[in-house]
Amino acid sequence: MDPKDTEDTEEFRLPRSRQANERLHAVIPGGAHTYAKGDDQYPENLAPVISHGRGAHVWDVDGNRYIEYGSGLRSVSLGHAHPRVIEAVRRELDRGSNFVRPSIVEAEAAERFLATVPTAEMVKFAKNGSDATTAAVRLARAATGRARVAICADHPFFSTDDWFIGTTPMSAGIPAATNELTVAFPYGDLAATEELLTRYQDEVACLILEPATHTEPPPGYLTGLRELADRHGCVLVFDEMITGFRWSEAGAQGLYGVVPDLSTFGKALGNGFAVSALAGRRELMERGGLRHSDERVFLLSTTHGAETHSLAAAMAVQTTYVEEGITARLHALGERLAAGVRDAAAAMGVGDHIVVRGRASNLVFATLDEKGQPSQQYRTLFLRRLLTGGILAPSFVVSSALDDADIDHTVDVVAQACAVYRKALDAGDPTPWVGGRPVKPVFRPRA
Missing domain, CATH: 3.90.1150.10 (Aspartate Aminotransferase, domain 1)
Structure with a gap:
């Protein structure tokens, strides 16, 4: 050498x-x-x-100065200390960040999100992606009365919680009984997914996957997955932590025109500030609310989930994406x-x-x-x-x-x-x- x-x-x-x-x-x-x-x-x-x-x-x-890629694990898509985001955050910091009752900012942020992602009917905010995806799984289990979760085997990460981490090589501390409730399907293969759903007939609560990653979905794949979920009575969940905003302002579901029952957003949503979202059909989401007659679902209840400055950051991000292309x-x-x-x-x-x-x-x-x-x-x-x-x-x-x-x-x-x-x-x-x-x-x- x-x-x-x-x-x-x-x-x-x-x-x-x-x-x-x-x-x-x-x-x-x-x-x-x-x-x-x-x-x-x-x-x-x-x-x-x-x-x-x-x-x-x-x-x-x-x-040393570096040109940085993958900023904040893909969360800082506008660049660090973006002026519009920082100004929105600064305004809210001067008004207090957390109260004993909801802030009007929560309504404004939810309305802005649903206007940006019109395929969803309700939204609830949290601080990280794992909480949002686990809430989606819990909601799907409650709605279907089923215990099994089917994850896409070709996607690297869904949550820090037991239902997913138990499937990885870092499964220490997770009971085997928990791991047995999670099964996997390959991305892009509708036949294999249908075989899985047939094998576990009436046992699978949801299919959860990233709608796209480093490969585009094969033609008709997401539509076919939507049809499979409907036919087998399970909930279709899109993990849009990465695809949200980067694929389109409305995520991959907005780009490809396939509507999931539930979807989760984070990362780019706050440009580095801690905010994530669970969104979806009103019929499902309302089970975590107060205006229904079904058994209650403890959906998301986080002390800091609605900090006003993070929600202000999310609104500024959405405005910037739309107005500046x-x-x-x-x-x-x-x-x-x-x-x-x-x-x-x-x-x-x-x-x-x-x-x-x-x-x-x-x-x-x-x-x-x-x-x-x-x-x-x-x-x-x-x-x-x-x-x-x-x-x-x-x-x-x-x-x-x-x-x-x-x-x-x-x-x-x-x-x-x-x-x-x-x-x-x-x-x-x-x-x-x-x-x-x-x-x-x-x-x-x-x-």
Whole structure:
């Protein structure tokens, strides 16, 4: 290996971030409040700890500036400290944030949400996606009188709660009896889903899935799933945590024209502020209310679910998306980035190894080895080169705060990373360029 290949990474040090990571691990299990933000997801000793952010850029505690992708795990789609959002939040902070009775802001936020997502008839807000998806499952079980939940096996995450986490390699602490109530169906395969529903005839309360991810739904798939749910008497739940706003202001259901019984939103809804939503048909949602004669459902009841400043943030986000055409901008930026990365990879002879996937507004990348298999070692090599070049990119998910210069710089850095990637492929072993232990998958049974 040419010593020049490692000169830039040897000079790139994050001493303050390393110290801060030690502080984090001393007081916080995992060193972060979300496993996907853990330092095990980054090259060894190269996990920056953030000081602040503005627009599409963040600064670490060592003073380095990065162009950031996947901001806030896809939640900050307008960029950090967006003026319209911050101003809306600031106004509410001066008026108090939580009261013993509902604030009028709750009505305003609900009405705004339902105007933005007209396929829903009622909405209830919470603080995180897990609470919303679990509330959807509980509501489906109550409405159908059934216990089983059918999740899409091809989608990585639905909730921190037992009904989902019990299906992952991190199932410690969850009773086997709970796990037995969750079954799985493959995305895009209506025949397999119908077989599952027939096998568990009259037992499945709901089908829950992301309507789209890094692949578009096959023609007729979502419509067919809607028909299957109706025929088998189960509730269709769309997890729109990611697709909400990024696919269209009304989510994937608005784009593809298929209406679920229930849907959950979060992430982009608050541009980094803590707000999520469970929305759906009035007949179902009202079971968690007071104006019905059925058995009551403890749907969502959160002390901080209706903090006025977070709801104000959500309203400002929706206004900004509609008035400024944010979804279209996200797609345009993503298309420019994807084309640049693909061209750079092809030019360096690694187009079959660094693969950009997904809708333009929600791009991810795969790092493949000599045999075309996913490789954590090659991902580590790639991430190291990106970080050295000032790119913080666990994915290539764009925010609307990026500009053409940011995209151009990203592509330049990617090209440099691809040159090293090619050398590692030719050597048949990326180890000399990895710089320590490889990055690790989030879901694994042992630390």
